């Protein structure tokens with residue numbers, strides 16, 4: 001079975017959304033699903049200076065290695081993160097920066113992999129989705145056109161939830 005990694009940027013509403021997605025996909029019995037919250041990894045802020053320190057020691061810290069392995073061994077990814085200031089959650093871009101530096105080929109974790117972007121944001125999270133689609137696409141991912149969007153005011157419609165997830169999973173398995 002293929003590995004579906006569900007990555008939450010937080011431990012709050014985006015994590016709850018991630019768990020809901022995991023439960024739904026697991027019921028279909030077509031994927032091994034794992035949910036992680038990047039908050040639990042406490043990755044340091046990426047700086048070229050810190051990278052040079054790790055490279056001098058010839059090893060990245062365990063939490064960077066672990067996040068790299070999780071991404072690299074996944075066959076498809078579902079990202080759940082909030083919009084912050086009209087953009088991408090910094091916890092996502094920070095993790096991606098480390099993973100792109102800890103792999104031989106910077107696109108290794110993402111290239112040719114299906115990704116679905118989901119958000120639980122204050123508003124509609126459209127700027128996050130737009131920006132993150134561009135970033136994942138730049139890394140070679142096949143980003144699913146549709147997204148799951150939950151706002152403070154509006155939960156995701158049940159039919160929309162299953163339709164997006166069913167279509168995404170079908171695409172991954174094609």
Ligand SMILES: Cc1cc2nc3c(=O)[nH]c(=O)nc-3n(C[C@H](O)[C@H](O)[C@H](O)COP(=O)(O)O)c2cc1C
Pocket residue numbers: 010011012013014015081082083084085086087120121122123124125
């Ligand atoms: C620094 C910061 C900036 C934010 N900017 C936006 C924004 O631009 N658009 C939006 O819809 N919500 C924004 N929000 C609200 C979050 O998207 C919202 O609280 C979200 O539910 C947080 O996700 P969580 O529950 O997983 O922590 C912002 C929140 C914070 C802390």
